[in-house]
Amino acid sequence: xxxxxxxxxxxxxxxxxxxxxxxxxxxxxxxxxxxxxxxxxxxxxxxxxxxxxxxxxxxxxxxxxxxxxxxxxxxxxxxxxxxxxxxxxxxxxxxxxxxxxxxxxxxxxxxxxxxxxxxxxxxxxxxxxxxxxxxxxxxxxxxxxxxxxxxxxxxxxxxxxxxxxxxxxxxxxxxxxxxxxxxxxxxxxxxxxxxxxxxxxxxxxxxxxxxxxxxxxxxxxxxxxxxxxxxxxxxxxxxxxxxxxxxxxxxxxxxxxxxxxxxxxxxxxxxxxxxxxxxxxxxxxxxxxxxxxxxxxxxxxxxxxxxxxxxxxxxxxxxxxxxxxxxxxxxxxxxxxxxxxxxxxxxxxxxxxxxxxxxxxxxxxxxxxxxxxxxxxxxxxxxxxxxxxxxxxxxxxxxxxxxxxxxxxxxxxxxxxxxxxxxxxxxxxxxxxxxxxxxxxxxxxxxxxxxxxxxxxxxx
Numbered sequence: 001x002x003x004x005x006x007x008x009x010x011x012x013x014x015x016x017x018x019x020x021x022x023x024x025x026x027x028x029x030x031x032x033x034x035x036x037x038x039x040x041x042x043x044x045x046x047x048x049x050x051x052x053x054x055x056x057x058x059x060x061x062x063x064x065x066x067x068x069x070x071x072x073x074x075x076x077x078x079x080x081x082x083x084x085x086x087x088x089x090x091x092x093x094x095x096x097x098x099x100x101x102x103x104x105x106x107x108x109x110x111x112x113x114x115x116x117x118x119x120x121x122x123x124x125x126x127x128x129x130x131x132x133x134x135x136x137x138x139x140x141x142x143x144x145x146x147x148x149x150x151x152x153x154x155x156x157x158x159x160x161x162x163x164x165x166x167x168x169x170x171x172x173x174x175x176x177x178x179x180x181x182x183x184x185x186x187x188x189x190x191x192x193x194x195x196x197x198x199x200x201x202x203x204x205x206x207x208x209x210x211x212x213x214x215x216x217x218x219x220x221x222x223x224x225x226x227x228x229x230x231x232x233x234x235x236x237x238x239x240x241x242x243x244x245x246x247x248x249x250x251x252x253x254x255x256x257x258x259x260x261x262x263x264x265x266x267x268x269x270x271x272x273x274x275x276x277x278x279x280x281x282x283x284x285x286x287x288x289x290x291x292x293x294x295x296x297x298x299x300x301x302x303x304x305x306x307x308x309x310x311x312x313x314x315x316x317x318x319x320x321x322x323x324x325x326x327x328x329x330x331x332x333x334x335x336x337x338x339x340x341x342x343x344x345x346x347x348x349x350x351x352x353x354x355x356x357x358x359x360x361x362x363x364x365x366x367x368x369x370x371x372x373x374x375x376x377x378x379x380x381x382x383x384x385x386x387x388x389x390x391x392x393x394x395x396x397x398x399x400x401x402x403x404x405x406x407x408x409x410x411x412x413x414x415x416x417x418x419x420x421x422x423x424x425x426x427x428x429x430x431x432x433x434x435x436x437x438x439x440x441x442x443x444x445x446x447x448x449x450x451x452x453x454x455x456x457x458x459x460x
Contacts, residue, residue, distance in 0.1 A: 383408025
């Protein structure tokens, strides 16, 4: 850890410490005149509050406790991996845990109830507000500073091969890092280090040897440099790796998706809540669309198609019918006109699409009945698009990784080009979504979907 990072972390500790004092003092002042709910005045005599001397001692130790808890949660680590939104969730969790600790202390140690639950809630709200605002200001400052190269970590990258080129390219597009030297061999490494001392030394190679690795490691120790080792092809195959120590043996565990364990549960709960509420709100609109479909052309309102879902399981997907009644029979004659690469079938200006169907497709209205698929559990709000059985049969083993999660009504690929994307690029986006899923990424895709649909970009 650099000296400037230690200083930045120390400043935040001091700010948090001061924030706790200010939050408690504000709560101490306003509690006698107001309740927790705005504009609700509840009589609370100031004599019910503890004397100021006890209150300041209590505030001091509560501030120490909060600072220790935040340090345990890693909230004072300010470096290139600083992520404000993740920190906000950790702050909220930490403050609530802190409040529980205070209540537990009074109950189990002092054997008395806390002097004001409303005051505790008020101070927690103040603390969360102060902490979040301050860290967002830090994040904005760091973004500006990284772009200017103020806090950039100067690094030497040593290695060769595809992994070396891939890592160098990634670092060049990552402002917190600045490559000041690329080294293909170790002949002049010490000479270069004597001319310019970097902050870190990275070793990346497809064909490394233990001898080379030990030599680079010894050089890093000699010059007191942070040493990072990228395990060759693993850097290109997996986006996340978890290191476990089993009986003193380091074992790398590839994390294929964040949608395991609690992540899968959180996403499913989000899907059910969002899909159910949206379906109820749009039900009158569904009836109106159904009437327009019947007026525009002969045939059923809904189109039911067999698609392949999670773990290669088939399911029936629902859509508003946007094509003529005999569209499936005409598909064979249009196969040679498909403009999509790979196994996908798409035709520009498909003659099977009805007039109203073209309007629905432009704004993705035909996809809305898939909310029922989400509620049933066949699909998710966000994820890879579901494909036809004959398309999936042509997938490579690597491409079939998109079947590891539930398909989605919308997805990262859809908001990044819709039908304009090539199949390989679509798979690339889908795999990135699977490997890097988070609640925040889900929300980003949903919000971007609204913008893409309104603009009608890439609709087909």
